[in-house]
Amino acid sequence: MDELKRRLTKELQEDFNVKIMDSLSWGLPVHSIEISFQTVMRTKMDILMKMMMIAFQKAEIATVEELSDILLVEQLFIQDLLGKMSRAHMIEKKGGFYALTTIGVQQLEDGLFEHEPESGSKDGLYSPCHRSFLNGERYDSSFEEKEVYRFANEFDDWDVMSLEDIDLVNVLKMMGVESSEGNIQIVISEIISTTDVQIDAVPCLEFRLYNVVEDVLYARVWNTLTEHWDAKLEAQLNEKELKNWREMYL
Secondary structure (H helix, E strand, C coil): CHHHHHHHHHHHCCCCCEEEEEEEEEEEEEEEEEEEEEEEEEEECCHHHHHHHHHHHHCCCCCHHHHHHHHCCCHHHHHHHHHHHHHCCCEEEECCEEEECHHHHHHHHHCEEECCCEEEEEEEEEECCCCEECCCCCCCCCCCCCCECCCHHHHCCCCHHHCCHHHHHHHHHHCCCCEEECCEEEEEEEEEEEEEEEEEEEEEEEEEEEECCCCEEEEEEEECCCCEECHHHHHHHHHHHHHHHHHHHC
């Protein structure tokens, strides 16, 4: 941490008009959110599956044997595809005959086959002070700041149940849950649940700077999780404390 502080100090001092008036470190509360979800794999629909679905639309077919005779295809292959299509809710039996469901009709139009959903879970890192998930590698939890970000309690009204599905999907995408390669596409189909697992303190370095030429005081905050200067936290500090800093340092 000392080495990081020295590097950032050197970077800030490259502007000769800027003086570092003070510096300190504190911990930013970040929640580990376990996100449970389902994904589906989409592949290009093969010819036999298309032929079967078109047959179900155009004829009354009640048995595997009838379909095998119409398509001149071994019953074993047809039975296997029927099982996949049934589990994917693409077909159903109506009045004793096979028929396409709404899902089946849509997939036939798109020419894509959605395989059975698969379940998974990932941990996202959510900062109530940012009102968003943060993108970064897991930080060193062995480093614990004694001081907590002094405005953190202003965001205590946050609750894991308030997270929107679109935000959860976006963070899962950011973590590479969705993918597309060749004719295979994996997409998030549903958010199952979210669990607030634990809270950790992400170390942040705060610098209070004064531009002599412009007569401006301002904050810079280095977030060790994102490994970037944190504009959100800087804006909060500038809004709340500039008046006090001017009285304190000038």
